[in-house]
Amino acid sequence: xxxxxxxxxxxxxxxxxxxxxxxxxxxxxxxxxxxxxxxxxxxxxxxxxxxxxxxxxxxxxxxxxxxxxxxxxxxxxxxxxxxxxxxxxxxxxxxxxxxxxxxxxxxxxxxxxxxxxxxxxxxxxxxxxxxxxxxxxxxxxxxxxxxxxxxxxxxxxxxxxxxxxxxxxxxxxxxxxxxxxxxxxxxxxxxxxxxxxxxxxxxxxxxxxxxxxxxxxxxxxxxxxx
Numbered sequence: 663x664x665x666x667x668x669x670x671x672x673x674x675x676x677x678x679x680x681x682x683x684x685x686x687x688x689x690x691x692x693x694x695x696x697x698x699x700x701x702x703x704x705x706x707x708x709x710x711x712x713x714x715x716x717x718x719x720x721x722x723x724x725x726x727x728x729x730x731x732x733x734x735x736x737x738x739x740x741x742x743x744x745x746x747x748x749x750x751x752x753x754x755x756x757x758x759x760x761x762x763x764x765x766x767x768x769x770x771x772x773x774x775x776x777x778x779x780x781x782x783x784x785x786x787x788x789x790x791x792x793x794x795x796x797x798x799x800x801x802x803x804x805x806x807x808x809x810x811x812x813x814x815x816x817x818x819x820x821x822x823x824x825x826x827x828x829x830x831x832x833x834x835x836x837x838x839x840x841x842x843x844x845x846x847x848x849x850x851x852x853x854x855x856x857x858x859x860x861x862x863x864x865x866x867x868x869x870x871x872x873x874x875x876x877x878x879x880x881x882x883x884x885x886x887x888x
Contacts, residue, residue, distance in 0.1 A: 756826035
């Protein structure tokens with residue numbers, strides 16, 4: 663895997679293997695989560711009033727997660743986190759590295775983001791509710807928070823990224839910058855696959871905010887179309 667994503671090899675025998683760094687980071691993130699959950703359950707005892715009073719506990723874990731990526735600590739795999747953030751920045755703009763610079767890593771990260779599309783939408787809703795005055799982060803999720811189009815747009819972003827990457831690969835094949843069998847049709851087929859997510863997302867949004875005065879179709883017909 664490190665070779666496929668062009669990750670720097672360990673320079674000395676005493677350096678820990680790559681997968682040890684992954685386990686170390688997973689452990690770092692898991693223990694505070696477990697501690698936060700146990701503390702929250704112990705304090706609240708299922709009381710709705712206590713849950714509202716101590717909702718800062720589950721919220722603080724998200725802050726801790728952001729801090730872990732920001733702290734320049736070598737034992738937290740500083741170079742690995744910087745590389746991840748740099749790759750995320752390139753991928754978020756729909757970019758794609760050249761094969762010799764770790765193209766596989768960009769595709770892998772973008773594919774992971776498509777799997778997390780719903781999670782990203784839910785995270786936005788949570789943050790939006792937290793920033794809304796008089797709204798609790800533990801209340802029933804308000805999927806209309808931020809407007810009718812914000813959540814569908816966020817969920818669409820990972821598919822947009824992969825769609826653009828597929829088109830970039832197709833263009834590289836056509837211009838001879840990338841060696842590939844055939845004329846690059848597999849990249850167009852892959853692009854079509856990711857484009858198929860957009861009608862589903864749009865129809866889901868229309869069903870959620872169904873208004874017969876604005877949509878000239880019955881709710882049953884909209885569901886069947888979905």
